[in-house]
Amino acid sequence: MRVLISVDMEGLTGVTCPEDCEYGATRWESARQLMMGDVNAAVEGFFDAGASEVVVNDAHSSKRNLILSELDPRASAIIGTHKRWGMLQGIADTDVVAFVGYHTGAGHQGILAHTYIGETIRDVHINGVSSSEGRMNGLVAGEFDVPVVLVTGDDLTCFDAATYAPEAKLVAVKYCIDRYTARCLTPSVTAARITDAARDSLALVTAPMALAGPFTYEVFFDAANPVMASTAVPGVEATSETSVAFTLPTMREAIRCFKAVSTMASASTEPEYG
Numbered sequence: 001m002r003v004l005i006s007v008d009m010e011g012l013t014g015v016t017c018p019e020d021c022e023y024g025a026t027r028w029e030s031a032r033q034l035m036m037g038d039v040n041a042a043v044e045g046f047f048d049a050g051a052s053e054v055v056v057n058d059a060h061s062s063k064r065n066l067i068l069s070e071l072d073p074r075a076s077a078i079i080g081t082h083k084r085w086g087m088l089q090g091i092a093d094t095d096v097v098a099f100v101g102y103h104t105g106a107g108h109q110g111i112l113a114h115t116y117i118g119e120t121i122r123d124v125h126i127n128g129v130s131s132s133e134g135r136m137n138g139l140v141a142g143e144f145d146v147p148v149v150l151v152t153g154d155d156l157t158c159f160d161a162a163t164y165a166p167e168a169k170l171v172a173v174k175y176c177i178d179r180y181t182a183r184c185l186t187p188s189v190t191a192a193r194i195t196d197a198a199r200d201s202l203a204l205v206t207a208p209m210a211l212a213g214p215f216t217y218e219v220f221f222d223a224a225n226p227v228m229a230s231t232a233v234p235g236v237e238a239t240s241e242t243s244v245a246f247t248l249p250t251m252r253e254a255i256r257c258f259k260a261v262s263t264m265a266s267a268s269t270e271p272e273y274g
Helices: 028-048 133-143 155-164 187-204 225-230 251-267
Strands: 002-007 053-058 076-078 096-100 121-126 148-154 169-178 181-184 215-221 237-240 243-248
Touching: 002 028, 028 053, 028 096, 028 148, 028 187, 096 133, 096 187, 121 133, 121 251, 133 148, 133 155, 133 251, 148 155, 148 187, 155 169, 169 187, 215 225, 215 251, 225 243, 225 251, 243 251
Parallel strands: 002 053, 002 096, 053 076, 096 148, 148 169
Antiparallel strands: 121 215, 169 181, 215 243, 237 243
Protein backbone atom coordinates (compact mmCIF):
# COMPACT_ATOMS: atom_id res chain seq x y z
CA MET A 1 0.00 0.00 0.00
CA ARG A 2 1.49 3.34 -1.11
CA VAL A 3 0.56 6.35 1.02
CA LEU A 4 0.76 10.05 0.15
CA ILE A 5 0.70 12.55 3.02
CA SER A 6 -0.25 16.09 1.98
CA VAL A 7 0.85 18.32 4.85
CA ASP A 8 -0.27 21.91 5.37
CA MET A 9 0.67 24.13 8.35
CA GLU A 10 -2.40 25.97 9.61
CA GLY A 11 -3.98 22.82 11.03
CA LEU A 12 -0.90 21.48 12.79
CA THR A 13 -0.62 20.84 16.51
CA GLY A 14 -0.17 24.13 18.38
CA VAL A 15 -0.37 26.44 15.33
CA THR A 16 -2.71 29.39 15.93
CA CYS A 17 -1.38 32.58 14.31
CA PRO A 18 -0.01 33.83 10.99
CA GLU A 19 3.54 34.10 12.40
CA ASP A 20 3.52 30.33 12.81
CA CYS A 21 3.05 29.83 9.08
CA GLU A 22 4.93 32.61 7.32
CA TYR A 23 8.39 31.89 5.96
CA GLY A 24 11.03 33.59 8.12
CA ALA A 25 8.55 34.87 10.72
CA THR A 26 9.46 34.74 14.39
CA ARG A 27 7.47 31.59 15.15
CA TRP A 28 7.97 29.73 11.85
CA GLU A 29 10.95 27.64 12.94
CA SER A 30 9.12 26.32 15.98
CA ALA A 31 6.08 25.56 13.81
CA ARG A 32 8.30 23.54 11.48
CA GLN A 33 9.19 21.37 14.46
CA LEU A 34 5.49 20.88 15.15
CA MET A 35 5.04 19.96 11.49
CA MET A 36 7.65 17.24 11.75
CA GLY A 37 6.00 15.88 14.89
CA ASP A 38 2.60 15.50 13.21
CA VAL A 39 4.10 14.12 9.99
CA ASN A 40 6.32 11.56 11.67
CA ALA A 41 3.44 10.43 13.84
CA ALA A 42 1.41 9.71 10.71
CA VAL A 43 4.37 8.03 8.99
CA GLU A 44 4.84 5.74 11.99
CA GLY A 45 1.19 4.69 11.98
CA PHE A 46 1.11 3.98 8.26
CA PHE A 47 4.23 1.82 8.39
CA ASP A 48 2.90 0.03 11.47
CA ALA A 49 -0.15 -0.85 9.35
CA GLY A 50 1.98 -2.36 6.61
CA ALA A 51 2.43 0.52 4.15
CA SER A 52 5.03 -0.26 1.50
CA GLU A 53 5.84 3.40 0.82
CA VAL A 54 5.05 6.77 2.41
CA VAL A 55 5.69 9.99 0.51
CA VAL A 56 5.20 13.35 2.23
CA ASN A 57 4.28 16.31 0.03
CA ASP A 58 4.95 19.74 1.53
CA ALA A 59 1.70 21.54 0.68
CA HIS A 60 2.07 24.87 2.50
CA SER A 61 2.82 28.24 0.85
CA SER A 62 6.33 28.04 -0.68
CA LYS A 63 6.20 24.27 -0.06
CA ARG A 64 9.65 24.44 1.52
CA ASN A 65 8.78 23.96 5.17
CA LEU A 66 9.60 20.32 5.95
CA ILE A 67 12.85 19.63 7.79
CA LEU A 68 14.22 16.74 5.78
CA SER A 69 16.87 15.79 8.33
CA GLU A 70 14.13 15.15 10.88
CA LEU A 71 11.84 13.09 8.64
CA ASP A 72 11.39 9.42 9.51
CA PRO A 73 14.02 7.80 7.23
CA ARG A 74 11.51 5.23 5.98
CA ALA A 75 9.62 8.04 4.22
CA SER A 76 10.57 10.42 1.41
CA ALA A 77 9.51 14.02 0.81
CA ILE A 78 8.48 16.22 -2.11
CA ILE A 79 9.76 19.73 -1.37
CA GLY A 80 9.59 22.74 -3.68
CA THR A 81 7.25 25.39 -5.02
CA HIS A 82 6.65 24.39 -8.63
CA LYS A 83 4.38 21.36 -8.70
CA ARG A 84 1.81 20.47 -11.34
CA TRP A 85 -0.57 19.06 -8.72
CA GLY A 86 0.36 21.48 -5.94
CA MET A 87 -0.93 20.22 -2.61
CA LEU A 88 -1.49 16.80 -4.18
CA GLN A 89 1.83 16.28 -5.92
CA GLY A 90 2.40 12.54 -6.00
CA ILE A 91 -1.31 11.69 -6.26
CA ALA A 92 -0.84 9.80 -9.53
CA ASP A 93 1.56 7.35 -7.87
CA THR A 94 -0.24 6.43 -4.67
CA ASP A 95 -3.04 4.24 -3.38
CA VAL A 96 -4.37 6.41 -0.54
CA VAL A 97 -3.88 9.99 0.66
CA ALA A 98 -3.81 11.64 4.08
CA PHE A 99 -4.41 15.33 4.76
CA VAL A 100 -2.29 16.42 7.75
CA GLY A 101 -2.47 19.93 9.21
CA TYR A 102 -5.47 20.97 7.11
CA HIS A 103 -7.89 23.81 7.93
CA THR A 104 -11.37 25.12 7.17
CA GLY A 105 -12.19 27.28 4.16
CA ALA A 106 -12.49 31.03 3.70
CA GLY A 107 -15.59 32.56 5.20
CA HIS A 108 -15.95 29.87 7.85
CA GLN A 109 -14.91 29.65 11.47
CA GLY A 110 -11.71 27.73 12.15
CA ILE A 111 -8.09 28.28 13.05
CA LEU A 112 -6.45 30.36 10.31
CA ALA A 113 -9.37 29.59 7.99
CA HIS A 114 -8.72 30.52 4.36
CA THR A 115 -8.75 29.11 0.86
CA TYR A 116 -5.42 29.19 -1.00
CA ILE A 117 -4.60 32.80 -0.04
CA GLY A 118 -4.78 34.25 3.44
CA GLU A 119 -7.25 37.01 2.60
CA THR A 120 -9.15 38.44 -0.41
CA ILE A 121 -11.13 35.24 -1.08
CA ARG A 122 -14.13 35.06 1.25
CA ASP A 123 -15.73 31.85 -0.02
CA VAL A 124 -15.51 29.30 -2.85
CA HIS A 125 -18.42 27.24 -4.14
CA ILE A 126 -18.11 24.15 -6.32
CA ASN A 127 -21.41 23.26 -7.96
CA GLY A 128 -23.10 25.39 -5.33
CA VAL A 129 -21.38 23.82 -2.30
CA SER A 130 -19.01 25.88 -0.15
CA SER A 131 -15.69 24.06 -0.47
CA SER A 132 -12.51 24.03 1.58
CA GLU A 133 -9.10 23.05 0.22
CA GLY A 134 -9.72 19.63 1.74
CA ARG A 135 -12.93 19.13 -0.22
CA MET A 136 -11.30 20.36 -3.43
CA ASN A 137 -8.35 18.02 -2.97
CA GLY A 138 -10.68 15.16 -2.09
CA LEU A 139 -12.49 15.67 -5.39
CA VAL A 140 -9.23 15.72 -7.32
CA ALA A 141 -8.00 12.60 -5.51
CA GLY A 142 -11.27 10.90 -6.45
CA GLU A 143 -10.51 11.42 -10.14
CA PHE A 144 -7.26 9.53 -9.57
CA ASP A 145 -9.25 6.80 -7.79
CA VAL A 146 -7.44 7.59 -4.52
CA PRO A 147 -9.44 7.72 -1.25
CA VAL A 148 -8.74 10.12 1.63
CA VAL A 149 -8.05 7.92 4.67
CA LEU A 150 -6.88 10.42 7.33
CA VAL A 151 -7.49 14.11 8.07
CA THR A 152 -5.94 16.08 10.94
CA GLY A 153 -6.58 19.69 11.95
CA ASP A 154 -8.78 21.58 14.37
CA ASP A 155 -12.19 20.26 15.41
CA LEU A 156 -14.01 22.26 12.73
CA THR A 157 -11.70 20.90 10.05
CA CYS A 158 -12.65 17.41 11.18
CA PHE A 159 -16.32 18.37 10.99
CA ASP A 160 -15.76 19.60 7.42
CA ALA A 161 -13.80 16.46 6.48
CA ALA A 162 -16.66 14.25 7.63
CA THR A 163 -18.74 15.72 4.78
CA TYR A 164 -16.28 14.81 2.00
CA ALA A 165 -14.39 11.82 3.49
CA PRO A 166 -16.92 10.16 5.81
CA GLU A 167 -14.90 6.94 6.13
CA ALA A 168 -11.60 8.66 6.91
CA LYS A 169 -10.05 8.70 10.36
CA LEU A 170 -10.23 12.22 11.82
CA VAL A 171 -7.92 13.67 14.46
CA ALA A 172 -8.64 17.02 16.13
CA VAL A 173 -5.30 18.33 17.40
CA LYS A 174 -6.85 21.55 18.76
CA TYR A 175 -10.25 23.12 19.36
CA CYS A 176 -11.21 26.42 17.77
CA ILE A 177 -12.15 29.35 19.99
CA ASP A 178 -11.73 31.96 17.26
CA ARG A 179 -9.72 32.29 14.06
CA TYR A 180 -6.48 32.98 15.94
CA THR A 181 -7.20 31.23 19.24
CA ALA A 182 -7.44 27.55 20.08
CA ARG A 183 -7.40 25.16 23.00
CA CYS A 184 -4.35 23.14 22.00
CA LEU A 185 -3.44 19.61 22.91
CA THR A 186 0.24 18.90 23.55
CA PRO A 187 2.44 17.35 20.85
CA SER A 188 2.85 14.10 22.79
CA VAL A 189 -0.91 13.66 22.99
CA THR A 190 -1.61 14.53 19.36
CA ALA A 191 1.26 12.38 18.08
CA ALA A 192 -0.19 9.31 19.78
CA ARG A 193 -3.65 10.04 18.37
CA ILE A 194 -2.33 10.63 14.85
CA THR A 195 -0.27 7.44 14.92
CA ASP A 196 -3.24 5.38 16.10
CA ALA A 197 -5.54 6.91 13.49
CA ALA A 198 -3.05 6.41 10.65
CA ARG A 199 -2.53 2.79 11.70
CA ASP A 200 -6.26 2.12 11.81
CA SER A 201 -7.05 3.99 8.60
CA LEU A 202 -5.43 1.48 6.26
CA ALA A 203 -7.79 -1.23 7.47
CA LEU A 204 -10.78 0.89 6.48
CA VAL A 205 -9.94 1.90 2.92
CA THR A 206 -13.15 2.44 0.97
CA ALA A 207 -14.18 4.00 -2.32
CA PRO A 208 -12.69 7.42 -3.15
CA MET A 209 -14.79 10.56 -3.30
CA ALA A 210 -16.54 10.55 -6.66
CA LEU A 211 -18.50 13.38 -8.25
CA ALA A 212 -19.16 13.58 -11.98
CA GLY A 213 -18.32 16.80 -13.80
CA PRO A 214 -18.63 19.37 -15.08
CA PHE A 215 -17.46 21.50 -12.15
CA THR A 216 -18.53 25.10 -11.75
CA TYR A 217 -16.43 27.21 -9.42
CA GLU A 218 -17.78 30.47 -8.06
CA VAL A 219 -15.21 32.54 -6.19
CA PHE A 220 -16.30 35.36 -3.90
CA PHE A 221 -13.90 38.18 -3.07
CA ASP A 222 -13.88 40.85 -0.35
CA ALA A 223 -13.46 43.67 -2.89
CA ALA A 224 -13.96 44.41 -6.59
CA ASN A 225 -10.35 44.66 -7.79
CA PRO A 226 -9.66 40.87 -7.87
CA VAL A 227 -12.48 40.45 -10.38
CA MET A 228 -10.74 42.45 -13.09
CA ALA A 229 -7.46 40.64 -12.41
CA SER A 230 -8.85 37.11 -12.32
CA THR A 231 -11.03 37.48 -15.42
CA ALA A 232 -7.78 37.75 -17.37
CA VAL A 233 -7.76 33.96 -17.07
CA PRO A 234 -9.55 32.53 -20.15
CA GLY A 235 -13.01 31.19 -19.35
CA VAL A 236 -13.35 33.11 -16.08
CA GLU A 237 -16.29 35.51 -16.08
CA ALA A 238 -17.54 38.09 -13.58
CA THR A 239 -20.82 37.13 -11.88
CA SER A 240 -21.05 40.28 -9.73
CA GLU A 241 -18.84 43.21 -8.72
CA THR A 242 -17.06 40.91 -6.26
CA SER A 243 -17.33 37.39 -7.70
CA VAL A 244 -16.27 35.31 -10.68
CA ALA A 245 -17.15 31.87 -12.04
CA PHE A 246 -15.86 29.28 -14.47
CA THR A 247 -16.86 25.77 -15.52
CA LEU A 248 -14.58 22.91 -16.59
CA PRO A 249 -15.29 19.25 -17.28
CA THR A 250 -12.95 17.71 -14.67
CA MET A 251 -11.65 18.65 -11.24
CA ARG A 252 -8.11 18.19 -12.51
CA GLU A 253 -8.70 21.10 -14.87
CA ALA A 254 -10.89 23.09 -12.49
CA ILE A 255 -8.48 23.15 -9.57
CA ARG A 256 -5.65 24.27 -11.84
CA CYS A 257 -7.83 27.11 -13.11
CA PHE A 258 -8.70 28.03 -9.52
CA LYS A 259 -4.99 28.18 -8.70
CA ALA A 260 -4.54 30.68 -11.54
CA VAL A 261 -7.53 32.72 -10.36
CA SER A 262 -6.25 32.87 -6.78
CA THR A 263 -2.78 33.86 -7.95
CA MET A 264 -4.17 36.71 -10.05
CA ALA A 265 -6.48 37.80 -7.24
CA SER A 266 -3.61 37.89 -4.77
CA ALA A 267 -1.46 39.92 -7.16
CA SER A 268 -4.25 42.50 -7.50
CA THR A 269 -4.26 43.49 -3.83
CA GLU A 270 -2.41 46.25 -1.99
CA PRO A 271 -0.95 45.84 1.53
CA GLU A 272 -3.18 48.32 3.33
CA TYR A 273 -6.43 48.22 1.38
CA GLY A 274 -6.51 44.62 0.15
